[in-house]
Amino acid sequence: MAWVSLIVAGLFEMFGVVMISKLHKDRNWQSVLFLTLAFGASFVFLAYSMKTLPMGTAYAIWTGIGASGGAILGMLLYGESKDWRRLIFIGMVLGAAIGLKLVS
Structure with a gap:
């Protein structure tokens, strides 16, 4: 359950970043x-996951x-560069996160 909570925390973090951009506009x-x-x-779910x-x-x-x-949402919603x-x-960032999951 801690891993699910951590993923949910990350998704709320993404939504928060989008809201920062929306607030500027x-x-x-x-x-x-x-x-x-x-x-x-995001902080609540992160704190819960850190219990385990x-x-x-x-x-x-x-x-x-x-x-x-x-970064992905910036590309999809705000026309940021989609350079290869x-x-x-x-x-690589996502691969590192998966690697941490595998060794934890």
Whole structure:
């Protein structure tokens, strides 16, 4: 269950990053609310997963999901570069996260 919680935490982290971008564009209270809720939920699920998983592993995977997911969402939603080199490095981040799962 800790791994599921960690993945959910990463997904909320991705949503929070999207809300940061939305807040810069819209500057409304809904964006602030969703931003706060997303990161709050992300921290709650991360904390729950850290009851079982080592802190270093949990944090690395959480940030990996957030960083790579944020980059992918930037490509899909905001027209950021889809250069093949960028995709390779995103794959490397995800590969490292999977590697941490395999050795934990």
